[in-house]
Amino acid sequence: MSGRPEILFPLFGALEGLEGIGPKTAKLFSGLDVETPRDLVFVLPHSGIDRRLRASVRDVMPPEVATVEVTVGNHLPPRQKGRPYRILVEDAQQEFQLIFFRARGDYLQKLLPTGERRVISGKVEMFDGIYQMPHPDHVLTPDEADTLPQWEPVYPLTAGITQRMMAKATRDALTRLPALEEWIDPGQKAKAGWPDWAEALRQAHAPGSAADLSASAPARQRLAYDELMAHQLTLAIARATQRKAAGRVTKGDGHLLRKVLAALPYAPTGAQTRAIAEIAGDMASDSRMNRLLQGDVGAGKTLVAMAALLTAVEAGGQGALMAPTEILARQHLEALAPLAASAGVRVELLTGRDKGRERARKLGDLAGGMIDILVGTHALFQKDVVFHDLRLAVIDEQHRFGVAQRMALGEKGSAVDILVMTATPIPRSLALAQYGDMDLSMLDEKPPGRKPIVTSLASTERLDEVVGHLQRAISEGRQAYWVCPLVEESETVNLTAAQARFEYLRARLGDAVGLVHGQLPPAEKDAAMARFVSGETRVLVATTVIEVGVNVPNATIMVIERAESFGLAQLHQLRGRVGRGSGASTCLLLYDPPLGETASRRLKLMRDTEDGFRISDEDLAMRGAGDMIGTAQSGLPRFRLADLERQADLMQVAQSDARKLLHDDPTLQSPRGQAARVLLWLMEQDKAIRLMRIG
Structure with missing residues (x-):
């Protein structure tokens, strides 16, 4: 995978040279994040204007757009400066006026010669009972009329770029689309009734009705899926690369966990039991664990975390639990202490407050293996903190910790398993976008004894x-x-x-x-x-x-x-x-x-x-994805084509598809694998491409 495949070159050239784009205009396009023809074709229209030919302006309700054929009548130039220039025209049923401000008479005489027939399209307004059309969007001769799309797409714009410039340049860029091999699973594509990639783009830019602009239109679904698929493939490759990094088999015999469960006043919920089993399975395998434990407020994450930490201790190793603040670290310690006491294991707290002798004593015990579980803040990262044999790191409230910090903690032991806990119920589609490189365990039941x-x-x-x-x-x-x-x-x-x-x-x-x-x-x-x-x-x-x-x-x-x-x-x-x-x-x-x-x-x-997952789904529907996690600090990718609120279900399909493709074809060498590599280049997923090279 030496570099960008040649078949994509036309899409990654300069914008200049596309119809109507010179050096100056090319600069303006950067306001839309558009730097290449590829970026341009990925700017999809957000609405459309009905330009179908009508018999008369009376067929629409002002202020609405009408397209009518008219006979041009008299020109009425302004009598004084600052007044508009008017032209009388007549369609099959109605005489009305075209209004122009600051227009040159000679230009208008050429555009609309008296006595000739023209097709005009623009917004019709009623003014004192008179129909008017200020500055028509289109003026065509009757034989040019069929060049006007029945339904004209409307694009997002930026300063200096007009609808007409967008339409022209996009039309030209669409002629450069290469024929790419299919990367979508054929069964999935047939079932969903999706068009080919290039055809999907052409359709998305030529909507025939409002339905073609909706998130559920097949062409739009297909394009969104490609983007989500590339994103999930990148995360799946990151996950696979991480799994190849040798892990350690950490198998407990359950004797400590049994003591803790016996001392509890109630039995764990089904969700807790399932999560404990999933985590134990990951720890016992020879790949590194990278799992997210997502549980609503009060769903009992502490017990699950303790079970995982005890597994590390049963296997002869140590566990660490890291919290974002000192108050929280102390609370974790208080929650874990009684459980640890019933299992007879030693838990200690290490924070920035530990100084001098006290700190030295803890560090000595930690290095000597006398402390089984260490709870703390980011103070656990410091150079002088040395574990005897760290097997598992549990990180609380992940969005405070970046991937880099996860890695730093992972380096404290050889091939440390990582479990991240979050109390923020995120809808599944967002969890997949944000944590798609991790495996997910969900606690969606409340433990008994919790009062509503x-x-x-x-x-x-x-x-x-x-x-x-x-x-x-x-x-x-x-x-x-x-x-x-x-x-x-x-x-x-x-x-x-x-x-x-x-x-x-x-x-x-x-x-x-x-x-x-x-x-x-x-x-x-x-x-x-x-x-x-x-x-x-x-x-x-x-x-x-x-x-x-x-x-x-x-x-x-x-x-x-x-x-x-x-x-x-x-x-x-x-x-x-x-x-x-x-x-x-x-x-x-x-x-x-x-x-x-x-x-x-x-x-x-x-x-x-009180159901956090239901609340988070509603929240997503009401506020939108970027807003919900606060895109700035969320690590949430910015999607150009996919709409995470309205196409959430596609994210899950993309994830399982990406993981299955990699499982069947880890080096992406099969014909579909090669097509998927082209998709990664097309979607600028350079990270994945680098990882494939390393791998």
Whole structure:
């Protein structure tokens, strides 16, 4: 695979030389991310204009586009500067006016000579009961009329580029499409009724109706699938390359896990049992594990992680669990400690706070193999942290860790297995786009004994009443979170909002109210959290810093102010901070009336369901993919042709197809494999191509 295949050269040449594109225009196209003919044909029309010939302008409802044949009448040049130039025309049923601003008379005389017949197309408007067509889009002689498409595609534009330039250049670029061998599985293609690649592009650029522009049109599906397939093939190749890297067989005999399960007050859920088995299977194989454990808030990820860590210990090795913050690392330690005690294994915590002698002692024990499981923050990456025999690294909340950091931790032991945990339920299509190089285990059942959280909505006009309820709850010994929104981009304004709410609640409820926000130094933040955990503060006013992982079983009330300004995923994460103990929990969503339609749909969905996966699917439908994970930090690929919201089901087909193709033809040498290599070049998946070379 020495370089780009010759058959693709015409698509990767310069834009210059395409009809209507010179050096200046070529520069303008970069505003659309278009640098080659390939980029240009991948800009699909987003809508269309009906240009079918009609008998009269009376056949359309102004303001609408009409295409009619007319006889040109008198020209009425403007009497004074700044007035429009008018031309009277008449179709089969109606006389009307063409209006031109700042136009040259001699040019218009040539374009529309009095007494001749012309076909004109443009937007018809009614003005004082008179039909008008300002600046027609097309003026043609009757024998040129058939060059006008019945349905004209409308393209996204950028400064300096017009619809006509787009249409012309695209038409020319489409004549350069090479005939490529098919990379799609023939069965899949026949079943879906998809056209060939070049034909699909031609169809997508020549829609015959609105249906041809929809995400479900066969040509559009085919093109989206090609893009998703290339992306999934890249991830599958990355996964295969990683699996070739020698792993170690880590097999437990189950004696420690049995002790832990025996000590539990309840049996694990079916989903937990399945995930534990999948992980044990990966660890026992001689390939490196690279698995994502996705579970909703409170689905019991801790037990699954512990089972995996114990497998490493049973096999004579060590495990590490890494969390994004010190508070979370401490909580993991507290959650794991009783389980570890029942199995008789030693768990320790290592964070940036460990200094001097204490740190040296822990590091010595770790290197000597006396510590079985080490919990910590990114402090686990530091050079002087040496394990005796690290077999498994569990990473919590992955989007805080890039692939590079996953690798760095992997280098702490020979061929370390990696398990990533995330509490963000992402719809499957996005999980595949983001983590397609990983195997997925899902926890989609709640462990027994979890009480449902009652969610209700109230307008901020009822604030006094809400605080009254809160007062009673506190006197009964309960604890509450009160979350203030990040109203403004500026930290200081947010701070005043939280500060003001804190002072208001303190005036009503006394000293039992605490405050924690993003501007506090870490030590003060920890101290404020600690006071809440110990029950010294009964109400904690917070900006969204408490989103992930904080565990206070006695906190059973969550008030979220200006709930309409939060995304669904965020509301779901925040609500998951309560309902962790045995007491009944409530979540109150306070909103500022009046509520918009989307906001009201969002809040009602929160009230009606606690299922994070259902919430995330709705969230995707409402907000779109880039927005949902925040494309900037998501590592989510930018797709040109595929629409992740409307074509989500294609992602799964593409993943299984890509994995099957590689399984049957690991070096992509078969005719279909060779075609797939061309697809990777076409879709600029250079990463995959590099990996194939290494492999």
